[in-house]
Amino acid sequence: MLSANALSNIRVAVLGVTGIICLVYASLALLTGRPDPIPPWVPALFGVGSAAIIMIAFFSATRRAADMASDEGFAADNGRAHKIGYLVALFLYPAFAAPLALGWISWPVAYAAMGTLTAAAFLLPFVLFDLKGRL
Amino acid sequence: MTLITHLNEHRKAASLTQAQLAEMVGVSRKTINTVENRVFIPSTVLALKLAKALGVSVHALFELEE
Numbered sequence: 001m002l003s004a005n006a007l008s009n010i011r012v013a014v015l016g017v018t019g020i021i022c023l024v025y026a027s028l029a030l031l032t033g034r035p036d037p038i039p040p041w042v043p044a045l046f047g048v049g050s051a052a053i054i055m056i057a058f059f060s061a062t063r064r065a066a067d068m069a070s071d072e073g074f075a076a077d078n079g080r081a082h083k084i085g086y087l088v089a090l091f092l093y094p095a096f097a098a099p100l101a102l103g104w105i106s107w108p109v110a111y112a113a114m115g116t117l118t119a120a121a122f123l124l125p126f127v128l129f130d131l132k133g134r135l
Numbered sequence: 136m137t138l139i140t141h142l143n144e145h146r147k148a149a150s151l152t153q154a155q156l157a158e159m160v161g162v163s164r165k166t167i168n169t170v171e172n173r174v175f176i177p178s179t180v181l182a183l184k185l186a187k188a189l190g191v192s193v194h195a196l197f198e199l200e201e
Contacts, residue, residue, distance in 0.1 A: 073163055
């Protein structure tokens, strides 16, 4: 049976990898000027895969371990990361407005970058808070 | 006002590791660590559980800075 610590480690690892993939995808889209710098299903696959791995891990653990891994400390980190993700998602609209208006980037590139940056803006802060809390 | 925590001192006095205390109250070790480091303010329920596990009052664990 997986311990609470193992569940937290699995969660932070898969969300961290997915966050990095999203950030890399957005960066590559902006740098190359292409909406699909790598196959566009890659970030989606990592997102769905992460959710599946986390769900399987939690269902395979005891109820107590699952509760410990999703305690109020987790809820606090989750809430803080959501706040950052929300604010970044809002900020992306004005941030991309000028480059779009000036024709520096195309709409498809902006959609691809904004979408993946929005995901990364939640995932990476969550991982950061989780890891910082352990030190 | 700032919350002052004495969780670390009481936990060490009870010869418990963060992981052991976390197991006793049903939270992660990280949560105990963040409470001790004043990163996270625990709920009343968790504060009561911590006090019970350490055999002290909540006021002995936490106080408000004047």
